[in-house]
Amino acid sequence: MHAQTLDRMFLALADPHRRGMVEHLSAGPATVKALAAPTAMGLPSAVKHLKVLEEGGIVTSRKAGRSRTYSLSSGALRTIGDWARSQEAAWSKAFDQLAAAMLEIPEEGTH
């Protein structure tokens, strides 16, 4: 068994900031800046956390122009529990956007 690999994976998810980033990424790919913003985390600190997640096989990254985009690695979502959690997080985020959109657009008057 590759105990070291498992250790790295568990280490990657042991930190609440990193779990927050994973939850964020479950709704879709994001840049370092977007991932750092919700907790007012500095960019160097966010980069460090993302490096740990990448080494743990939880996320992958891709450089597009000047910015680097992170996404969940497909291998990280292989149990139904992972999948259900990521679905729930994605819907939760979508419903936040729904509530915001409902406030932005006025109700139609009754005829």
Add this chain to the structure above:
Amino acid sequence: MTQHQIEHTSFVIERQLPGSPRHAFRFWAEPNLKARWNGCHPDWAILEDKFDFRPAGLEIKRWRTPENDELTFHAFYLDIVPEQRIIYAYEMSFKGERLSASLVTIELTPSDGLTRLKFTEQAVFLAGEGVREQRVAGTEEGLDRLVELVAQ
């Protein structure tokens, strides 16, 4: 050859929405309003986009990700009661492989001038076994190989 069991799960999300059920319903029924909150990935190319919101109507979306992989969403509306209820079945596939199939029930109830949303998803999850079957040939060293894949 091992026969894998497929897995089922369900989850419920409840929310208070700002506005009447009549207002909330429009955000499912009207494509331009639905687009404001549902599934926006600016870096995915849209290959197909159909939206036929009525009982027995289909909603189909097909995208290509920047990695050049195709992702599809097929939904079939089973029941629609304006301002009250929407029931639909949907499946998601990635690179031609089915990831999941679900039944979704959306309930909208008026509550003090606002709307109570209850979202229930009952799902069959297929990707876990599919991914495992596809990537791991043989079962003896399966776990070791799986761990290696995760580490890549």
